Amino acid sequence: MEEIPLWYWLIVFFCVGACVGSFYNVIVYRMPRGISLINPPSHCPLCKKRIPIRYNLPIVGWLWLRGKSACCKQPISVIYPIGEALCGLLGALALYAAVGFGTDFTRPVLSPQTWANAAALFWLLLGAYPVCAVDCQYKLIPDSISVGGIVAGLLISLIPGGITPFQSLIGAVAAGDGLYLVGWIATKVLKKEAMGFGDVKLLAGYGALMGVTGAVETLIVAAVLGLLVMVPYGMIKNRKAAKDSNEEEGGQIPFGPFLAVAAPFMYLWGDLLMVLYLTHVLEQ
Numbered sequence: 144m145e146e147i148p149l150w151y152w153l154i155v156f157f158c159v160g161a162c163v164g165s166f167y168n169v170i171v172y173r174m175p176r177g178i179s180l181i182n183p184p185s186h187c188p189l190c191k192k193r194i195p196i197r198y199n200l201p202i203v204g205w206l207w208l209r210g211k212s213a214c215c216k217q218p219i220s221v222i223y224p225i226g227e228a229l230c231g232l233l234g235a236l237a238l239y240a241a242v243g244f245g246t247d248f249t250r251p252v253l254s255p256q257t258w259a260n261a262a263a264l265f266w267l268l269l270g271a272y273p274v275c276a277v278d279c280q281y282k283l284i285p286d287s288i289s290v291g292g293i294v295a296g297l298l299i300s301l302i303p304g305g306i307t308p309f310q311s312l313i314g315a316v317a318a319g320d321g322l323y324l325v326g327w328i329a330t331k332v333l334k335k336e337a338m339g340f341g342d343v344k345l346l347a348g349y350g351a352l353m354g355v356t357g358a359v360e361t362l363i364v365a366a367v368l369g370l371l372v373m374v375p376y377g378m379i380k381n382r383k384a385a386k387d388s389n390e391e392e393g394g395q396i397p398f399g400p401f402l403a404v405a406a407p408f409m410y411l412w413g414d415l416l417m418v419l420y421l422t423h424v425l426e427q
């Protein structure tokens with residue numbers, strides 16, 4: 144372990160990320176069609192033949208077959224290997240960001256804190272995609288990511304060097320309860336459902352991964368991003384609604400994607416952003 148250089152670990156992280164991307168492909172195909180994720184095992188959607196394991200390898204399988212299925216020679220969309228490659232890159236990016244974007248790829252990765260950061264960033268970066276996709280389409284956040292984040296955060300906190308298990312637990316409870324309270328007040332003030340419980344669970348997960356401060360920073364940046372997108376979107380929507388009056392109420396913009404995009408950035412640069420804010424904005 145002590146001799147293994149960074150470039151090797153980057154390849155490992157890329158491969159694990161690509162496998163996660165491959166799993167996402169399965170979910171995206173099967174969930175809307177109501178097919179179980181495990182059973183039946185990987186099969187051709189056209190001729191229903193089993194797909195051998197070697198063709199299921201992320202990216203490689205598609206290249207091997209030159210984009211055509213082995214069984215019935217039907218074209219397989221290039222979207223699949225591209226999605227896998229992007230997830231692979233996000234996986235490698237998690238480790239590369241954790242080591243501080245250096246240029247020395249031959250040094251070994253030794254500090255446990257780096258591994259803790261790499262694991263947390265891996266979760267945040269690869270979790271962002273399903274949160275965005277599912278929340279935009281179905282207006283809900285998958286529990287496997289939100290509640291899963293609480294579990295992942297607590298597990299990662301066992302690695303020495305990052306936040307402690309106690310900080311992780313407090314982060315989850317404080318972030319979840321805090322956002323629940325904000326949502327409760329907003330619901331009373333606006334007299335309509337202001338915050339989904341999915342967002343509360345998602346932020347609790349970020350609290351477990353990043354601690355209270357990181358979760359609060361994520362919430363603030365996500366709210367600012369949300370306003371920047373929502374205000375122009377709302378104006379366009381209203382103008383459109385005024386034109387054809389039969390259109391039903393303007394579509395609610397989900398909040399989960401903003402949290403999911405803000406979280407990895409705040410994990411990396413939240414403290415820096417806070418210092419910049421304190422020195423430049425408040426000391427004017």
Ligand SMILES: [Zn+2]
Binds near residue numbers: 187190216
């Ligand atoms: Zn087939």
